[in-house]
Amino acid sequence: MLRFLAFRLARAALTIAMVVTFAFIVLRMSGDPAQIIMGADAPPEAVDAFRTAWGLDRPLWEQYFHYFGAILSGDLGRSMRDGRDAIVLVAERIPATLALTIPALLIKVGIGVPAGIYAALHRNSLADRIVMVIAVAGFTVPSFVLGLILVLVFAVQLGWLPSGGQESWRHAILPIITLGVGGAAVLARFTRSAMLEVLGQPFIRTASAKGVPWRMVVTNHALPNAAIPTVTIIGFMVGSLIAGAVVVESVFSWPGVGRLLVVAVSNRDLAVVQCILLLVACTMVVANLVVDLLYGLLDPRLRSAPRQATA
Amino acid sequence: MVALSRRTALASAAGLSLPRLAIAQADQRPTITVAVQEITTSNMLEMLAEQSNVGTRIFRNFVEPLVDTDWVGDMSLKPGLATGWSRISDSVVEFRLRQGVRFHNGDPFTAEEVAFSFSADRMWGNGPLGKNPPAGAAQIARRSFPGFERMEVVDSHTVRLVNRTPDLTLEGQMARTASVIANRRAFAGAATWQDWARRPVGTGPYKVTEFNPDRILVLDAFDEHWAGRPPIRRLRFVEIPEVASRVNALLSGEVDFACDIPPDQIATIERNPRFEVAGGVINNTRIIVFDKTHAVLGNPLVRRALTHSIDRQAIIDALWGGRVSVPRGLSWDFYADMHVAENEVPRFDLAEARRLLREAGYRGEPIPYRCLNNYYTNQTATAQILVEGWRAAGLNVQLQMLENWSQITARSPTRAIRDWSQTASLPDPVAQMVPNWGRNGATWNNGEWRNEEFVDLGDTLQTSVDRAARRAAWARMLRIVEHEDPGYTALHRNGNFTAKRRDIRWRAAQSFVMDFRGENWGA
Numbered sequence: 001m002l003r004f005l006a007f008r009l010a011r012a013a014l015t016i017a018m019v020v021t022f023a024f025i026v027l028r029m030s031g032d033p034a035q036i037i038m039g040a041d042a043p044p045e046a047v048d049a050f051r052t053a054w055g056l057d058r059p060l061w062e063q064y065f066h067y068f069g070a071i072l073s074g075d076l077g078r079s080m081r082d083g084r085d086a087i088v089l090v091a092e093r094i095p096a097t098l099a100l101t102i103p104a105l106l107i108k109v110g111i112g113v114p115a116g117i118y119a120a121l122h123r124n125s126l127a128d129r130i131v132m133v134i135a136v137a138g139f140t141v142p143s144f145v146l147g148l149i150l151v152l153v154f155a156v157q158l159g160w161l162p163s164g165g166q167e168s169w170r171h172a173i174l175p176i177i178t179l180g181v182g183g184a185a186v187l188a189r190f191t192r193s194a195m196l197e198v199l200g201q202p203f204i205r206t207a208s209a210k211g212v213p214w215r216m217v218v219t220n221h222a223l224p225n226a227a228i229p230t231v232t233i234i235g236f237m238v239g240s241l242i243a244g245a246v247v248v249e250s251v252f253s254w255p256g257v258g259r260l261l262v263v264a265v266s267n268r269d270l271a272v273v274q275c276i277l278l279l280v281a282c283t284m285v286v287a288n289l290v291v292d293l294l295y296g297l298l299d300p301r302l303r304s305a306p307r308q309a310t311a
Numbered sequence: 312m313v314a315l316s317r318r319t320a321l322a323s324a325a326g327l328s329l330p331r332l333a334i335a336q337a338d339q340r341p342t343i344t345v346a347v348q349e350i351t352t353s354n355m356l357e358m359l360a361e362q363s364n365v366g367t368r369i370f371r372n373f374v375e376p377l378v379d380t381d382w383v384g385d386m387s388l389k390p391g392l393a394t395g396w397s398r399i400s401d402s403v404v405e406f407r408l409r410q411g412v413r414f415h416n417g418d419p420f421t422a423e424e425v426a427f428s429f430s431a432d433r434m435w436g437n438g439p440l441g442k443n444p445p446a447g448a449a450q451i452a453r454r455s456f457p458g459f460e461r462m463e464v465v466d467s468h469t470v471r472l473v474n475r476t477p478d479l480t481l482e483g484q485m486a487r488t489a490s491v492i493a494n495r496r497a498f499a500g501a502a503t504w505q506d507w508a509r510r511p512v513g514t515g516p517y518k519v520t521e522f523n524p525d526r527i528l529v530l531d532a533f534d535e536h537w538a539g540r541p542p543i544r545r546l547r548f549v550e551i552p553e554v555a556s557r558v559n560a561l562l563s564g565e566v567d568f569a570c571d572i573p574p575d576q577i578a579t580i581e582r583n584p585r586f587e588v589a590g591g592v593i594n595n596t597r598i599i600v601f602d603k604t605h606a607v608l609g610n611p612l613v614r615r616a617l618t619h620s621i622d623r624q625a626i627i628d629a630l631w632g633g634r635v636s637v638p639r640g641l642s643w644d645f646y647a648d649m650h651v652a653e654n655e656v657p658r659f660d661l662a663e664a665r666r667l668l669r670e671a672g673y674r675g676e677p678i679p680y681r682c683l684n685n686y687y688t689n690q691t692a693t694a695q696i697l698v699e700g701w702r703a704a705g706l707n708v709q710l711q712m713l714e715n716w717s718q719i720t721a722r723s724p725t726r727a728i729r730d731w732s733q734t735a736s737l738p739d740p741v742a743q744m745v746p747n748w749g750r751n752g753a754t755w756n757n758g759e760w761r762n763e764e765f766v767d768l769g770d771t772l773q774t775s776v777d778r779a780a781r782r783a784a785w786a787r788m789l790r791i792v793e794h795e796d797p798g799y800t801a802l803h804r805n806g807n808f809t810a811k812r813r814d815i816r817w818r819a820a821q822s823f824v825m826d827f828r829g830e831n832w833g834a
Contacts, residue, residue, distance in 0.1 A: 032717035037352075038447050044756040046450030053446035082354035082524065083445060083505045148555055155563040163559040164551055166526070253551040255526040262552075263525055267352070268715065 008292060012285040019281040020071065023274050024064055032056070033268035037080055054080055067274075076278070077271030079264075086271040090257060090279060094242065096166060097249070097256030100175050101241045107180030108187050108237060113230060115184070116191025121218065123196060131188060138185025147178040147251040164253035175252040179245055183237055190233050194226035201225070227298050235291030239284035243276060340532065340544035343815075345568040345825065346557040350550050354524035357508030358488040359434060359448040364595075367488060367823040368570065369548055372530055373415075374491035374513030377406050377425065378482055382820035383831055386594060386645040387738065388486055392420065392514060396485075401477035401776045402458070406485070408468040412537045414494040415518035422464040427495040429462040433504075434489075442504040454746055455489040457773075477776045483737035516541040516828050526550055542832040561586060561810050568815075570825075572808040573688055574631045580810045588810045590819035594645075595734045595805040596638050597687060599697070601797055602759045605727040607678050611796050612671035613706075617728070618657040618793075618800040620664040620704035626696050627803050630689040635806040640793045641743060642785075643735045648778065651786045656801050657794065664704035675707045680728040681719045682712055690730060693802065720757055732805060734822075740785050745769045748792060760798035765791045 034050040051057045055066070070077065076087045119131040154174060155163035162171045198204065199222055207217045237244070246258035253259075257276060264272035352363040358370050371382070379391030393406040412420035432438030436449040444452075453459075458478055463471040472481055484490065497512035509522055516538065517530035528548040532541040549566065551557045558576060561569040562583060572580065577588045601614045608614055623637045642651040678701075682694045694710055701708040708728065713719055719729050735743050747753045749769035754760040768784040768791075775781050792798045809819050816833045820826055 030718075031715040032721075035717040035720065036715045044753070046447035046454075049450055050446040079354070081352075082509070083503070148559075151556070151559045151563075155565075156559050159563060162565055163563045164556050165549060165560075165565070250552060251556060253549070253553075253556055255523070255550075259525060259552075266715070268717075 008289055012289060015285055016278065016281045019277055020068070020274065021064075023277045024067060027268060027270055027273060028060060028063075031268050033080055033270055036266075036268045050080075071278070076275045079272050080269050081267060081272075086275040089260065089272055090275050093255065093257045093260045096254060097242060097245055097258060099172055100179060100245050100248070100254060100256065103172070103176045104179035104183065104245075105234075105237055105241065107176065108183030109234060110184075111180070112184035112187025113191050116188040116230075117195055117218075117223070119188065120192045120195030120199065128192075132192070135185040135188040135192075138181045139189070141182075142247075143178055143182055144247050144251050146181060147174065147248055150174045150178060151251075164251075166254055171252075171254075175245070175248050175254055178248050178251070187230065187233060191226065191230050194229045195222060198222045198226040224298055228295060231291055231294050231298065235287045235294075238290075239280075239287035242283050243280045340540075340542060342545040342547065343543050343568070343827070344547040344549060344566040346551045346560050346566040346570065347548050348550075348552055348554075348557070348571045350522075350524065350526075350528050350548055353508075355505065355508035356511050356519060356522060356528070357448075357493075357504075358491055359452055360445055360508055362451055362488070364823045368825050369528065370488055370491065371515065371824050372517045372546060372827055373515040373519050374493070374511060375515050376486055376488075376490045376492065377408075378486040378490075380486050382822055382824045382826055383818050386821055388482060391486070392425075392492055393485070396482055399471065401479075402474040402481075404472045404481045404485075405465065406470050406472065408470065409537060410468060412514050413535050414497070414514055415512050415533055416494060416497055417535075418494055418496055420492070420514055421467050422470045423467075424492055424495055425470045426462045426464050427498070428491070428493045429456075429459070433493055433498060440499060442498070442501070442507070444504050448504075452489060455487050456484055476774055478774070479776055479778070479781070480737060480739050480741055483739055483742065487736060517543075517546050520545075539829060541827070542829045543827055546827055558810065561812075567812050568825075569810040570807075571688070572810045574634060574806065574808065576810075577632065577634075577808060585813055586810055587813045588808050589817065590808040591806055592635050592804040592821065593807045594643070594736070594822045595732050595807075596641060597693070597730070597732050597802045597805050598641075598799040599802065600729050600731050600754065600759060600799045602726045602728070603761070603796075603798070604758055605678070606724065607673070607676050608727050610671045610673075612667045613673055613678075614797040615657070615794070616664040616667040616671070616673070616704060617701060617706065617708075618797055619660045619667065620700045620706065621657075621697060621800065621802065622659045622700055623656065623803055624659075626693055629696065630692050631803070631806060634808075635804045638801050638804050640789050640801050641733055641735075642740065642789060643738075645735070645738050646740060647738060649739055649782055649785055651782075651789055654786070654789045654793070661704050664706075668705055673705070675705070678706060678708045678727045679725045680708050680710050681726065682710055682730055683715070683719060684712055687730060687732060688806070694730070722758060726759070731799070740788075741772045744785075744788065745773050748798060749773070754798060760792075762791055762796050762798070765796075765798075 034047045034056055038047050038050055055063060067077070078085055079089055115131050115135070119128040122128050151163045151174060154161045161173055165171050204217060204221060207221050208214065243257050243261060245256060246261060248254070249256045249258035250262060260272065261276050264276065347365065347368065349365045350369065351361050351366050353360045355361055358366065358374065376391050377393035378396070379389050381387050381389050392409050392412060394409050396404055396406045399405050408420065408422060408425065414420060427433065430438055432440040432442055434444065434449065434452045436443045458474040458476040460473045460475045463473055465471055472485065474481055492514060494512035498507050501507035510519055516533055516536045518533045520531045521527065521529035527550065530546040532544050534540045551560055554571070554573060554576065557569040558572070558580060560566045572588055580586050580588055601608050601617065603609055627633060627635055627637065637656060639652065640654045640656055642654050644650055680694065680698065683690060685691050698708050698710050733743055733747065745752060748760070748765065749755065750766040755766070765788055768788045771784040772781055772788070793800065807819070807823055811817065818831055
């Protein structure tokens, strides 16, 4: 187990280092932050002064090692736009994003998983077809389209809910639904497929033939075996909690990490973008690590062969 | 025992109730919410750091310059925090300051505050308070006030602006956004220049109550304002980046104004009788810029052919619903006697364009056109119309969609044509032309366009005090840069449209400025 954990942690560290390096290189190759932040009309001497102040006039390799060293010492840099610490700017936005993504995750899991199980257990019934039609519609309609439709109906036409902003709990309803619907649809499809596959296995027939009540067959035999692909998807959704609402936050003017990322990327506010990407990478890596550990809990066979299970 | 007569009792009751009545009256003023694309680009409210169109929209509500501009009227200069001014010499102007003005923190407005506003601490850097402006702000100050030497305090309500060189535009410089007056005590109390810039203390009709960058700016009425109580109790600018979301917020009644409305949305909004769209032409002109160092565009005949194969009116009719106009180049009516009314943009004449291309020996070599995706309203559609017009003339212009300004202006053999706009911030061409096209100006420094005669004339425009000579120089400059050796060609005046509740009587300015003073509310 210790070897398994050490291997996973080393791989996680390597992944994070690669994300940091990739972000550093791509951001610097896709435009001069000084020109972008100072604007098209800024005097050249102002742009030069900006470059000097932020060390952008130094060789790239020097900037990279300086940046990497700073990260290791816990310094994630300052925003080039207003001089504040990048980590402070990002931390200020995290609660707003989690206020959307956590309830949305609960909707995804709370609706998607039961709907998928129900559809699988009633395969080819009217209920199955209705669930699947809704699921296909849910994950094929882009979130910005769904968001605008919800705003048109519930804010503009009916006037029941606000169209955007973050002033009360009512402002969160439409973005949470927009985020939740797509994820619930994905989970419903995956859960149904996994359940159907398991329900067709010989051990299910054996359990039924032995006279085990169908409810117990489903809960004790089918569900645990069908859980692995579903847990994988849920793990991915948990990993996206921090920056998984970029489009929805833009549509609903919700001041979360996603909006900050969009603004920071368009302004090439390097420290802020890098800080968000680092945070996302860490979240994703931790979520994957937890999922790997859950595999072992769900399927005892995987505990004895951890290397193969993670390959 | 105190005898209480009926008269005394009534008087006492009235006396107790009057303040409450006054509060009730104050509360009757509305809270107004304005949906904007972006509140500021710098995350700061200090105009030295915020030289953007979006920053221009908000500043006049909380800070004020010595010399104001009639933004809603004819764009002329008018008294602001200075009630009058007079020339002492060609390089010195004396300003008489308004009496009885107070800052939002209660401090009186005096000559010392004006001197501080133009001090090293706030503006130039390396001042005694040790709060240096961020990179770039000092350079913007130097460009805004190119010959500034000092601001002299004559007495408590008189200052003198002393310039190093003669300059006829000194009064106009005091109307720039960067020359708004800042409070010395509040600046000294802030931990850093940036902290000050996030919560500036000025003299405007509204004071900054809350500023949450990328989210909301809340301004509350400053009832001690020298022009009287402002008409709005609370003014909220909320950031809604998407156009569709801004329009939805307006239609659902959550906001009272929605800014930056594309012309194709105007009819949709006005179909609802509760709303209308205000605005029109502003003091900004859309242009396209030519790079003289490009292998093909080095020949002025090719550039002239490009200017003749643009159907400007078709662009205006198709994309702007006829709501903007073809300009007289970069000369403006409000330049008064400096306006060159006889200047016209090159006429749309495909035959002339083809003739020029034949004369130039053009053989269809590709000409790249770098374009951002709708940084300017209708930018992409305009670029597509331009490319088709050029194709009709026989020009092989290839549109390249890029992501940011750095990529647009990057020097390379593929830099040939790009988009830009020009703002006329003062009623004199010098403020617009010299920093952008003159010696050491933007296009000079990035190597796109240089013309020795033009920059010499620009020096005359900058330093001469002979108005006739300045006007002649300006007319010749327009001839060179727009016709003979084109550095740019003007497409159309830009427009700015603001959707709003129809029952609110408010006029849009001829700029991005939004004016919520009493004189522009309910008028």
